[in-house]
Amino acid sequence: MSVGPPRAWRWILERSLSDEERGFLVAELEHAFAAKVESVGPAAARKWYREEVMAFVRRAPRRGLRGIGTVFGRWGMGGWKELSIVLRGLRRAPGFTALATFTLALGIGASAVVFAIADRALLRPLPYPEAERLVSVLDGWGTSLGSLEILQREMTTVEAIGGAWDAVGSTLQPEAGPARRVSAAHVSPEYLAALGMRPVIGRLFRPEEAAPGAGRVALLSADFFATEYGADPAALGTSLVLEGERFGVVGGLQAGVDMPSDRNDLWIPATMDGSAANVGMHWGLGAYSMVARMRPGVRASDVRTEVASLGETVRLANPLWTPPPGFWNEGVVSPLRQVRGRDARMPLLLLLGAVGIVLLVVCANVASLLLARGLSRRRDLAVRKALGAGGGRLVVGQLVEIGALGLAGSLLGLALAVGGLELLRPLLPAEVPGAARVSIDLRVVGFTASVALAVSLLAGLAPALRVGRQAPGALLREGGRARSVSRASRGTTRLLVGAQMAAAVMLVAGSGLLGRSLVKMTRVDPGFDVEGRVTARLDLPPGLPTSREARTARFAEIEAALASEPELAGVALASSVPFDSETENMAVFIPGVTDDPNALPVVQQRRVSAAFFDVLGIPVRSGRSFDARDRVEAPPVAIVDETFVARFFPGEDPIGRTVRYPWRGAPDIEIVGVVGATADVDLARLPEPTVWFPISQLAGGTIGNAVAVARASGDESAALAALQRRSRSFDERMPVSELATYPELLRDSLPGPRLHSLLLVLFAGSTLTLACVGVYGVAALAARQRVREIGVRMTLGADPSEIRGGFLREGLLLALPGGLLGLALAALGGRVLSSFLFGVSPVDPVTFVGTPLLLVGAALAAAYLPARRATQVDPAAVLRAE
Amino acid sequence: MGRDGLLGELEHQVMLALLRLGDEAYTAPIAEELEERAGRRTTVAAVYIVLRRLEEKGLVVSTLREAGPEGGRDRRYFEVTEEGMDRLRRARAAYASLWEGLDTVLEPGR
Numbered sequence: 001m002s003v004g005p006p007r008a009w010r011w012i013l014e015r016s017l018s019d020e021e022r023g024f025l026v027a028e029l030e031h032a033f034a035a036k037v038e039s040v041g042p043a044a045a046r047k048w049y050r051e052e053v054m055a056f057v058r059r060a061p062r063r064g065l066r067g068i069g070t071v072f073g074r075w076g077m078g079g080w081k082e083l084s085i086v087l088r089g090l091r092r093a094p095g096f097t098a099l100a101t102f103t104l105a106l107g108i109g110a111s112a113v114v115f116a117i118a119d120r121a122l123l124r125p126l127p128y129p130e131a132e133r134l135v136s137v138l139d140g141w142g143t144s145l146g147s148l149e150i151l152q153r154e155m156t157t158v159e160a161i162g163g164a165w166d167a168v169g170s171t172l173q174p175e176a177g178p179a180r181r182v183s184a185a186h187v188s189p190e191y192l193a194a195l196g197m198r199p200v201i202g203r204l205f206r207p208e209e210a211a212p213g214a215g216r217v218a219l220l221s222a223d224f225f226a227t228e229y230g231a232d233p234a235a236l237g238t239s240l241v242l243e244g245e246r247f248g249v250v251g252g253l254q255a256g257v258d259m260p261s262d263r264n265d266l267w268i269p270a271t272m273d274g275s276a277a278n279v280g281m282h283w284g285l286g287a288y289s290m291v292a293r294m295r296p297g298v299r300a301s302d303v304r305t306e307v308a309s310l311g312e313t314v315r316l317a318n319p320l321w322t323p324p325p326g327f328w329n330e331g332v333v334s335p336l337r338q339v340r341g342r343d344a345r346m347p348l349l350l351l352l353g354a355v356g357i358v359l360l361v362v363c364a365n366v367a368s369l370l371l372a373r374g375l376s377r378r379r380d381l382a383v384r385k386a387l388g389a390g391g392g393r394l395v396v397g398q399l400v401e402i403g404a405l406g407l408a409g410s411l412l413g414l415a416l417a418v419g420g421l422e423l424l425r426p427l428l429p430a431e432v433p434g435a436a437r438v439s440i441d442l443r444v445v446g447f448t449a450s451v452a453l454a455v456s457l458l459a460g461l462a463p464a465l466r467v468g469r470q471a472p473g474a475l476l477r478e479g480g481r482a483r484s485v486s487r488a489s490r491g492t493t494r495l496l497v498g499a500q501m502a503a504a505v506m507l508v509a510g511s512g513l514l515g516r517s518l519v520k521m522t523r524v525d526p527g528f529d530v531e532g533r534v535t536a537r538l539d540l541p542p543g544l545p546t547s548r549e550a551r552t553a554r555f556a557e558i559e560a561a562l563a564s565e566p567e568l569a570g571v572a573l574a575s576s577v578p579f580d581s582e583t584e585n586m587a588v589f590i591p592g593v594t595d596d597p598n599a600l601p602v603v604q605q606r607r608v609s610a611a612f613f614d615v616l617g618i619p620v621r622s623g624r625s626f627d628a629r630d631r632v633e634a635p636p637v638a639i640v641d642e643t644f645v646a647r648f649f650p651g652e653d654p655i656g657r658t659v660r661y662p663w664r665g666a667p668d669i670e671i672v673g674v675v676g677a678t679a680d681v682d683l684a685r686l687p688e689p690t691v692w693f694p695i696s697q698l699a700g701g702t703i704g705n706a707v708a709v710a711r712a713s714g715d716e717s718a719a720l721a722a723l724q725r726r727s728r729s730f731d732e733r734m735p736v737s738e739l740a741t742y743p744e745l746l747r748d749s750l751p752g753p754r755l756h757s758l759l760l761v762l763f764a765g766s767t768l769t770l771a772c773v774g775v776y777g778v779a780a781l782a783a784r785q786r787v788r789e790i791g792v793r794m795t796l797g798a799d800p801s802e803i804r805g806g807f808l809r810e811g812l813l814l815a816l817p818g819g820l821l822g823l824a825l826a827a828l829g830g831r832v833l834s835s836f837l838f839g840v841s842p843v844d845p846v847t848f849v850g851t852p853l854l855l856v857g858a859a860l861a862a863a864y865l866p867a868r869r870a871t872q873v874d875p876a877a878v879l880r881a882e
Numbered sequence: 883m884g885r886d887g888l889l890g891e892l893e894h895q896v897m898l899a900l901l902r903l904g905d906e907a908y909t910a911p912i913a914e915e916l917e918e919r920a921g922r923r924t925t926v927a928a929v930y931i932v933l934r935r936l937e938e939k940g941l942v943v944s945t946l947r948e949a950g951p952e953g954g955r956d957r958r959y960f961e962v963t964e965e966g967m968d969r970l971r972r973a974r975a976a977y978a979s980l981w982e983g984l985d986t987v988l989e990p991g992r
Contacts, residue, residue: 021930024946024956025909029926032910055927 005033005049013053025056086401093373097405099773100369104409106766107362107455109416112440112448114355114759116421118348119443120434126337127256129196130293134336135300137161137290137307145272146283147314148188148290154313157298157306162191163288164260165270171539171705171735173241178728179541179735184218184242184266186288192219192267194293195259200225202236202251205269212273218247219267222255242266244541260289262436280663283320291336304333320663344432346835347756354507354763359455361503364496365770366459370402371493372781374463395464402460410452414440417448427755462492493778498818500771505822505855506829507767511760512847513833513840518757520839526578526746527678527687529617532712533742534719535577539705541733548632552696555706559609561730562708567722569713572612573695573706578680579745580707580738588691589660591668593648600662603644604680604690612692613639613675615711623655623673630694637694639673644689659691669693707738716741756836768858771815775862779811783870790870791877800871807870811863812856819855823848889973893941895920896932897970900942900962908957909933933960941966 004010010026017025029052036045090097125131135158137143137151148163155161164187173179189205197204200222209217218240220229229235239248247268257264274282294303315322418440428435540554555573563571576584587600594600610626612618621642630637638659645654658668677687695706708727712719720739727736740748747754783790790803830842840847889897899915900907913929916922936942937960944960962970 024958025926025930027956028908028910032914032926035914052926055925058927 105412108413112417136339158292160194161292162188165287166260182265186270199251220252224265225252363459370463398464406456497774501818502822504767504771507764509826511764514757517838530742537738565722568710570615570711572615575607607695619676621674626694636669639692643677772862779863780866783866804867807867815859
């Protein structure tokens with residue numbers, strides 16, 4: 001006999017038997033196997049042997065867990081068997097399976113997306129070594145290099161302190177092709193050292209490279225290194241032309257560096273030049289944010305104390321102006337981790353809260369689905385129990401079922417999350433740190449898995465235990481029809497549906513409030529005409545003379561060239577325009593108003609060409625607009641807006657008064673006109689006081705780029721195309737960027753509110769849907785259970801509409817208590833939202849009346865379907881079935 | 883009849899197969915006999931479990947016979963005890979009395 005039984009299976013068999021049994025059963029089976037081979041062939045014999053072994057394995061644990069028994073142990077084997085039973089059961093109930101899976105997927109997907117964003121922004125450790133030693137040092141406004149220099153010299157609690165200015169854009173002139181804008185951060189060499197950055201190639205900046213007159217050098221971001229140089233180390237030693245200056249490439253930084261922002265393509269050293277010629281830049285440009293690395297063992301509070309003690313020195317050292325006392329108070333030092341993403345923290349916490357509510361609703365929903373399914377399977381379970389399946393076994397069965405559903409839901413949910421994140425990514429506001437790198441990675445998958453597990457347990461445990469407790473006799477006597485659902489189980493279901501309704505109402509009300517604020521924001525009058533206006537940023541090509549006269553002349557030529565295009569009905573140039581990426585702030589001295597040179601107000605300034613107010617439709621309230629009189633050599637003039645007048649000249653006529661830059665020798669600038677106020681950056685904020693200067697006079701220095709605004713004579717896209725084409729033909733080295741229509745700019749100025757509203761609306765919509773599914777489920781179950789009663793009533797001549805009415809009433813009663821509770825919670829929660837609201841009260845009547853109406857409608861709709869089906873049954877058929 | 887008077891169907895069949903097999907009554911042939919005679923597909927494991935249960939009830943006894951000098955293997959042989967025989971007889975009598983007069987119902991042609 002050459003053919004023996006399969007060895008692996010024999011091995012398993014041996015480990016499933018007691019010593020005594022092994023003595024003869026193995027041999028007996030071997031013998032029988034040989035006989036089988038003769039009679040039915042080896043393949044069938046092997047199959048027979050496998051089945052035999054499995055039969056022994058299943059029995060094995062009675063003898064205790066040993067060997068293979070521990071692997072295919074009692075629960076294990078039971079589990080496998082249960083799994084096949086469960087999968088069969090799920091296949092037989094496709095509606096339930098699909099609903100439960102989709103519900104779980106919805107909750108899990110939503111939580112994965114929100115977690116992925118929040119994880120990047122708030123939870124993940126900073127990508128710098130020993131990041132807990134990093135602190136941010138920030139005075140009220142942003143620090144000047146002059147202040148930084150003193151801190152660097154005096155501070156002893158930190159190893160290094162540096163500053164960075166995330167300048168918005170610089171013109172890069174490649175060797176070939178048109179120039180374009182890149183993002184170059186100006187950093188002091190100590191900044192990179194403080195963060196603990198390492199170059200991937202080359203080196204970081206040397207301290208002497210910040211000295212005036214040092215050779216200009218640049219570091220590349222990982223992305224820029226990859227896309228511009230193909231990650232070729234030969235990039236070292238080459239040079240690039242930025243703003244007309246040549247910079248030698250000395251190194252490339254690691255990926256994931258997001259300081260000062262994650263948009264930076266290049267880092268260049270900030271020049272530390274405190275000489276008289278540069279005093280304005282050195283002390284006046286309060287744009288630097290500072291990061292310090294604390295010495296080991298030093299606490300943030302120590303740094304705080306030291307900065308506060310140095311504050312007076314720094315304050316008095318400023319040759320331009322003296323900041324108010326307390327400017328360098330103790331509040332300026334905080335752990336870097338807390339500062340990063342500070343603006344995103346509240347919205348993200350809000351979204352995490354919302355997603356938590358969604359998850360709870362998902363739990364409640366799946367739990368009621370399972371309960372309902374448990375009821376309809378009572379007979380099945382009772383039979384299994386009567387046949388000897390222990391209560392524990394049935395509980396395991398239920399857990400296996402919810403486990404299988406949870407797994408399917410997680411996989412689908414992750415797929416939804418990956419897709420959803422792709423859709424959301426472009427909408428993520430810039431203040432969310434790491435927004436560009438948000439992805440569904442292992443951390444998110446791990447989080448999702450634990451959420452899925454928790455949700456499954458939460459949703460599945462109660463129904464599972466209930467199944468285990470049921471007495472089979474009682475169930476069988478009922479004939480599985482569950483004529484009367486136990487009071488406890490109906491109570492549980494009602495509770496679950498009520499909780500879902502409460503959650504849904506809370507989210508619907510919340511999203512209603514945010515949605516209405518968003519609508520209000522978009523309806524804010526920005527103070528100028530938006531429709532048909534287009535803008536583009538033009539950078540003067542490098543190599544032009546930098547004198548005021550030359551630049552003024554060049555701007556005038558550009559404006560005239562653009563105005564000659566038929567698609568553009570009016571063209572103006574400005575140093576910056578409302579809602580573009582740059583704002584210009586200045587401390588202003590107003591003779592006769594601001595007497596204290598140490599308490600100067602900060603206002604917004606813009607430099608514009610004469611046509612500007614006309615092109616944007618900004619009304620001139622009094623005095624005059626800019627015109628041809630305002631040449632370089634003419635006396636400097638300014639126009640102020642209504643907000644400025646209201647703040648500084650209340651009840652007075654500002655025409656003929658003057659303003660002045662706060663440094664010595666700055667000329668008095670005469671106010672010649674008043675224009676309407678314009679919103680800026682953010683429709684939700686009140687307009688800032690603004691001073692307008694003629695671009696032709698270039699008060700306050702020269703500028704290298706300008707924003708063109710134009711009124712389209714026809715189609716906006718044709719106007720944009722013309723703007724780009726004409727600029728290029730004017731000078732092909734002139735970078736044209738940030739092409740946009742004004743309606744787009746305004747819309748894009750609300751990324752945060754839009755995203756929050758969008759997400760909340762999505763969450764609210766899904767919870768409401770889930771809650772309605774809950775109402776529907778309860779109503780459908782009741783309808784099924786009362787088929788007989790309805791049949792009898794209809795035989796006796798009951799009016800179907802009356803029966804339907806009863807169902808609708810029940811649906812309403814089911815939804816109302818939860819709904820009211822939700823409304824009360826929403827009223828409380830409105831306070832949390834109030835900082836996100838614009839022009840809408842936290843107890844906005846429209847929202848708080850509309851939400852219950854929506855809820856009632858949805859609940860009635862959910863209850864109506866089963867009601868209709870119930871009254872469509874044929875009474876005779878029902879009674880026959882009895 | 884008390885609870886110990888009940889014979890399960892498989893128990894009943896296994897005991898009958900045991901009697902039929904006589905000297906060759908060990909587990910694997912019993913399973914085969916069941917399949918052949920009663921058309922009942924079962925596993926050795928199930929038969930073995932039933933046999934052990936019957937043994938616990940005192941209806942069968944088993945002896946382990948070691949392999950003879952000419953080779954072969956250890957086997958556990960089962961025999962029906964007197965109590966087991968008694969139980970079978972009672973079962974048969976009970977069935978017979980239940981069957982009385984039912985032949986025509988099942989096979990009307992006779």
